Amino acid sequence: MSERSQPALPATAWALLGLLSFGRDLSGYDLRRWAASSLAFFYWTPAPSQIYAELRRLETLGLVRAVGPAGGRRRKQLYRITAKGTATLRRWLERSEPGPPVVKHPTALRVWLGHLMDTARLRELVVRHRDEMAAQGEAAGKAAAVAGGHDGWEYPAAITAWSQRSFRAQQRLADELLADLDRIAGQRPPSTED
Amino acid sequence: MSERSQPALPATAWALLGLLSFGRDLSGYDLRRWAASSLAFFYWTPAPSQIYAELRRLETLGLVRAVGPAGGRRRKQLYRITAKGTATLRRWLERSEPGPPVVKHPTALRVWLGHLMDTARLRELVVRHRDEMAAQGEAAGKAAAVAGGHDGWEYPAAITAWSQRSFRAQQRLADELLADLDRIAGQRPPSTED
DNA sequence: GGGAGCATGTAACGGGTTACATGATTGG
DNA sequence: CCAATCATGTAACCCGTTACATGCTCCC
Numbered sequence: 001m002s003e004r005s006q007p008a009l010p011a012t013a014w015a016l017l018g019l020l021s022f023g024r025d026l027s028g029y030d031l032r033r034w035a036a037s038s039l040a041f042f043y044w045t046p047a048p049s050q051i052y053a054e055l056r057r058l059e060t061l062g063l064v065r066a067v068g069p070a071g072g073r074r075r076k077q078l079y080r081i082t083a084k085g086t087a088t089l090r091r092w093l094e095r096s097e098p099g100p101p102v103v104k105h106p107t108a109l110r111v112w113l114g115h116l117m118d119t120a121r122l123r124e125l126v127v128r129h130r131d132e133m134a135a136q137g138e139a140a141g142k143a144a145a146v147a148g149g150h151d152g153w154e155y156p157a158a159i160t161a162w163s164q165r166s167f168r169a170q171q172r173l174a175d176e177l178l179a180d181l182d183r184i185a186g187q188r189p190p191s192t193e194d
Numbered sequence: 195m196s197e198r199s200q201p202a203l204p205a206t207a208w209a210l211l212g213l214l215s216f217g218r219d220l221s222g223y224d225l226r227r228w229a230a231s232s233l234a235f236f237y238w239t240p241a242p243s244q245i246y247a248e249l250r251r252l253e254t255l256g257l258v259r260a261v262g263p264a265g266g267r268r269r270k271q272l273y274r275i276t277a278k279g280t281a282t283l284r285r286w287l288e289r290s291e292p293g294p295p296v297v298k299h300p301t302a303l304r305v306w307l308g309h310l311m312d313t314a315r316l317r318e319l320v321v322r323h324r325d326e327m328a329a330q331g332e333a334a335g336k337a338a339a340v341a342g343g344h345d346g347w348e349y350p351a352a353i354t355a356w357s358q359r360s361f362r363a364q365q366r367l368a369d370e371l372l373a374d375l376d377r378i379a380g381q382r383p384p385s386t387e388d
Numbered sequence: 389g390g391g392a393g394c395a396t397g398t399a400a401c402g403g404g405t406t407a408c409a410t411g412a413t414t415g416g
Numbered sequence: 417c418c419a420a421t422c423a424t425g426t427a428a429c430c431c432g433t434t435a436c437a438t439g440c441t442c443c444c
Contacts, residue, residue, distance in 0.1 A: 098303075099300050104296040155308030
């Protein structure tokens with residue numbers, strides 16, 4: 001028991017353990033899809049190859065265990081979290097510091113560099129971003145509805161609802177930004193104002 | 195002129211060119227600090243070592259040019275964007291597709307896994323997140339005020355103002371999430387409700 | 389039987405981080 | 417003169433992506 005500090009696993013490992021912590025047996029493929037439709041809203045989706053690689057590592061560490069294909073005949077390797085895996089994840093959640101949310105917003109970057117861009121194109125990019133946020137909001141809403149149905153899924157339901165509200169907020173922010181953009185575009189050209 | 199498609203530079207390169215596109219001569223150190231106090235709000239801050247490495251690459255590509263230390267005696271290498279650098283950046287802004295904003299939200303991840311956590315600790319994490327958003331909002335507000343002063347900085351001013359509003363929105367979202375958390379915590383234990 | 393989606397993987401690459409080292413300059 | 421900050425860099429590492437390969441299974 002000299003394992004005082006955590007094994008220092010990469011983010012993918014914690015994400016996968018988290019997905020498995022809800023008690024289902026899942027394949028790499030399942031994990032990818034589920035991550036894409038829930039984790040993706042507030043965290044991130046690892047590439048498939050990374051998922052499979054990480055699953056093998058977790059297995060050698062004894063944090064997950066390969067279980068026989070449930071359905072039967074498909075060549076589909078299912079994984080189940082072990083007691084040790086749950087304990088490790090729980091310890092990580094309790095002990096590690098969350099750190100600040102990381103955002104990387106390509107559209108905002110372009111607005112920031114608006115002085116180098118065509119104003120019409122810039123505006124169009126922001127409009128597309130706003131529409132994208134609306135679409136994401138809908139997707140999150142569906143995920144929230146699904147999670148809300150299950151017993152014991154109160155937390156995923158809460159966080160997907162939060163995601164939905166977050167996307168809606170970003171929609172509004174994009175609209176406000178568009179107003180600012182129009183104001184700037186109206187002032188920039190040698191205008192005949194006043 | 196066979197350079198039809200972009201040189202496919204990494205994100206750091208575009209960030210640095212962007213910082214330099216405002217016309218000032220900057221050192222690696224300056225770039226780091228300025229990135230940390232503006233770009234960081236909506237994009238990201240590369241590690242110092244990465245900045246210096248990338249600057250050398252940009253120089254060999256002829257996109258930036260080393261200029262003599264302005265102040266004089268300090269051992270401080272300043273860089274200036276070249277005409278080719280501006281043209282390349284401009285072309286990238288016009289041609290490349292922004293892609294979706296990427297968020298990686300460690301606190302949301304923990305809420306999502308709330309079933310493995312102590313409710314009091316979870317609540318505390320969200321409170322800390324909210325306070326952090328408030329602090330960031332203030333920082334963005336200051337950056338917006340600075341940018342608002344300069345002529346020709348309308349776009350940075352707009353995007354920092356947008357950042358500020360974004361942080362405020364996240365504050366509110368965190369408060370709503372706290373309410374949800376309390377609701378869940380109130381229901382979970384074998385309660386005497388009704 | 390053939391195509392669409394399922395399912396798992398390999399190999400190469402590089403971007404970015406972490407940790408560390410070094411010296412110069414400034415201010416008390 | 418000493419400490420703090422400024423300023424630049426090296427070296428090692430590895431996570432994660434991209435591109436590609438493979439075969440299975442279902443269904444028409």
